[in-house]
Amino acid sequence: EDQVTQSPEALRLQEGESSSLNCSYTVSGLRGLFWYRQDPGKGPEFLFTLYSAGEEKEKERLKATLTKKESFLHITAPKPEDSATYLCAGGDSNYQLIWGAGTKLIIKP
């Protein structure tokens, strides 16, 4: 059965304290590993799509990486405005998304 698992459930960091979020996946015929950011009461905002192991993408303080079993979202020197829930999803062979439960990131000033 296709599955995506995110860890940790919640992560509290001080401003400037770098860390990583984990997304483990088992999705047969994976068509992309997607990262989104969701703020409370809003729809998810697209961040990255990764297609093959070894691929990396960056956007401001965020960098996403992909292996054959996991994806990591690295956040470097985060700021309070980076606080949000980060969602990971695997695209299956029907182009539907298998969602993880999300990691709630809180950055304290």
Added chain:
Amino acid sequence: GAVVSQHPSRVICKSGTSVKIECRSLDFQATTMFWYRQFPKQSLMLMATSNEGSKATYEQGVEKDKFLINHASLTLSTLTVTSAHPEDSSFYICSARGGAGTDTQYFGPGTRLTVL
């Protein structure tokens, strides 16, 4: 680019009434649109997938007669919650995906439905 809008952002209705939510792709043609429901502190639950001009495909457990989906054009899909009840209160989010070879779904801002 890739902007998706939803209207209304919030709606409060009485039990037994019907509510329509619109989802529009503003700057691209969406061959496929998706409707999700999200409960507090939970991830997204796919309700249905619709392709322009075709009937929607509903996920197991989603009542097609209660949640009517129409995808009449490449930029507009609507979700109508018929005979709404308090248990239908939720956060509804649509997403849109472009044509063949486009994998990324772009999401609308969501609609908060409260049924009294």
